[in-house]
Amino acid sequence: MAERRPGRYVARLIVVVYLFLLVAWPLFLVGQNTFDGGLENLRSIVEDPDVVHALRLSLMVAVIAVVINTVFGVGISLLLVRYEFPGKRLLSALLDVPLSVSPIVVGLSLVLVYGGRNGWFGPTLEDAGIQVIFATPGIVMATVFVALPLVIREVVPVLEEVGDEQEQAARSLGANGFQTFWRITLPAIKWGVTYGVVLSLARSLGEFGAVKVVSGNVLGETRTATLVVEEKYLNFDKGGAYATAFLLALVAVAAIVVVSVLRPKEEDR
Amino acid sequence: MSIEISNVSKRFGSFVALDDVSVSIPSGQLTALLGPSGGGKSTLLRIIAGLEQADSGSVRIEGVDATGLPPQKRNVGFVFQHYAAFKHMSVRRNVAFGLEIRRRPKAEIRERVDELLRLVHLEQFGDRLPAQLSGGQRQRMALARALAVEPTVLLLDEPFGALDAKVRKELRDWLRRLHDEVHVTTVFVTHDQEEALEVADEIVVINDGRIEQIGTPDELYDAPANDFVMRFLGPVTQLGDQLVRPHDLVIHTGDPEPGAVTGQVSRITRIGFEIRVEVTTGDQVVVVTLTRTRFRALDIEEGRRCGSGWRPRRSLTRCASVEEARCRSRHAVTTPSGR
Structure with a gap:
């Protein structure tokens, strides 16, 4: 055990102050502004059908995006860890693109491909009756894109650590590929998956830039909660903006807190 | 002959793990694949189990051509050096795994698991998790798990390699007695000549991807086919x-x-x-x-x-x-x- 020197306390103090000024205090102020006039701000947005629609849309888009990202994320993680194939490193690098590219670029590039009028693929889809841009599918796609690597980056290290001996043992005991995955692999990586899901959910709920470009921001139709926050803020409805922002933050923080509490300590696993 | 390996070759990149190996492993006996690390013995065992595919050659288990069969269709029991315990399952569920996959009735599974836990002296530990067992206990659990499905052959890959010297000695005595009781055709891989000489009915010496000699411990010790076998089996x-x-x-x-x-x-x-x-x-x-x-x-x-x-x-x-x-x-x- 290291001796207790003043330096350690100074270091701790710096970290706490830094996090306080950067994260805790601003978030707290959002909450404080929300409850400025009691529950008035919250009541006004809950009673506004357009805001309720936006919140519902955000939640629905987030859930769909999380489901898609979880299924593909676990699949791609298995592919990356358990199989050797040419181009594996390239694939791994490509998977980080969504984290490094600005969401607004994601939005623009989706419009270029799926845009109804001038898009590369859009008019064909529109002829078939499927509208992507300025509609829910586009919002889901943009959200899936930006949150794509989160599950993978959580699951890959866990898969590597667990190794494949348990899977081989299951195969030798008669389990087929699906049974091995369901009974052995999935339980072994469940906390990695859970954490990935929570991060994806938080990220998906909060996506703004890409969604703003592809959604068209139509009130009561394709306006998501984050867009409502911007709209209200620009229209000097600060109370409503804070209240909506507070709800968004609440869901994300709650999800992370719940998982942190449920997640077993390292030695219990 | 229980396991018939004919002309099996296997390469990993430019490394030749097995070079045109043919060997017959007799039914009901305890056979050791003995050789230095990297000599190809584990690869041969994994090819028998189907965990590795041979580049060429064939494997027959009890007369059935198993060359192209996936591991789950070969009905072999496999025991790993590092136990490969299912960490999230109790000892009972570990042992029951193969039977649950085969959808046996619950009562039958319970009975069989009890019997196996008695056999490996773990009847008091059924509800524990593998992490709460010692290395020797975990390996006995792994053995019970492999035996549960009544495998045609039992394959053990350096089963005592991760254990300390004393437990290793106890466990190999115990394996010998267990084999005399259960009589399942058993093949185990080891680099420890003493272990092979003490436990095995028959020893296959493998080096550099080739078989150097096959015989009983006495034959190998008294009449080694070449200097390599002589050197490997004891001090010279x-x-x-x-x-x-x-x-x-x-x-x-x-x-x-x-x-x-x-x-x-x-x-x-x-x-x-x-x-x-x-x-x-x-x-x-x-x-x-x-x-x-x-x-x-x-x-x-x-x-x-x-x-x-x-x-x-x-x-x-x-x-x-x-x-x-x-x-x-x-x-x-x-x-x-x-x-």
Whole structure:
């Protein structure tokens, strides 16, 4: 055990102050502004059908995006860890693109491909009756894109650590590929998956830039909660903006807190 | 013959793990695949289990061509060096796994698991998680799990390699007794010749992707096919241009017998019950091992270090004459007391 020197306390103090000024205090102020006039701000947005629609849309888009990202994320993680194939490193690098590219670029590039009028693929889809841009599918796609690597980056290290001996043992005991995955692999990586899901959910709920470009921001139709926050803020409805922002933050923080509490300590696993 | 391996080859990149290997492993016996690390023995075992695919050649298990079958259709039990315990399941669920996959009735599973836990002496530990067991217990659990599905063959890959020396010895005695009880065709991989000699009915010596020799422990020990097998199965020492076992040599301290090789005792080491005597004969150092009783009767001592080399002290040194006199299969070294 290291001796207790003043330096350690100074270091701790710096970290706490830094996090306080950067994260805790601003978030707290959002909450404080929300409850400025009691529950008035919250009541006004809950009673506004357009805001309720936006919140519902955000939640629905987030859930769909999380489901898609979880299924593909676990699949791609298995592919990356358990199989050797040419181009594996390239694939791994490509998977980080969504984290490094600005969401607004994601939005623009989706419009270029799926845009109804001038898009590369859009008019064909529109002829078939499927509208992507300025509609829910586009919002889901943009959200899936930006949150794509989160599950993978959580699951890959866990898969590597667990190794494949348990899977081989299951195969030798008669389990087929699906049974091995369901009974052995999935339980072994469940906390990695859970954490990935929570991060994806938080990220998906909060996506703004890409969604703003592809959604068209139509009130009561394709306006998501984050867009409502911007709209209200620009229209000097600060109370409503804070209240909506507070709800968004609440869901994300709650999800992370719940998982942190449920997640077993390292030695219990 | 229970397992028939014909002309199996396997490469990993440019590394040849197995080079045209053919071997028949008899039914109901305990067979050891013995050889140095990287010699291909584990690869052969994994090919039998279907965990690895051979590049060419075929594998037949009890008359069924298993070459293209996936592992789950081969009905083999496999035990890994590092146990491969299902960490999130209790010991009972681990053992029951293969039976649950086969959708056996619950009552039957319970009965069979109880029976197996008794067999591996883990009946008190059924509700524990693998992390709460010792290494030896985990490996016994892994054995019970593999035996649960009544495999045609039981394959063990360095099963005691991760355990400490004492537990390893206990477990291999126990494996031998277990095999005498269960009689399932068993193949285990080891790099420990003592383990193979002690436990196996038959030993297959594998080196550099090829089979060096197949035979019973006695055959291999008494009539090794080549110097590699001779060296690998036990200690050896060079006498003239011959490779012999140190305990097959005899030291005499009388007058040099005809044909004896003479030399000087350069070092004596006591290892438990046996004494290792190094005799320098010209440019060769011959190692002789003998029992303490025999050593006392000979009354020999080593020269003392003095200055830059070994320099014998007059009263303590004996001139050793080392002779190679065959006495049945025994070689002899004589160390006469001439000064």
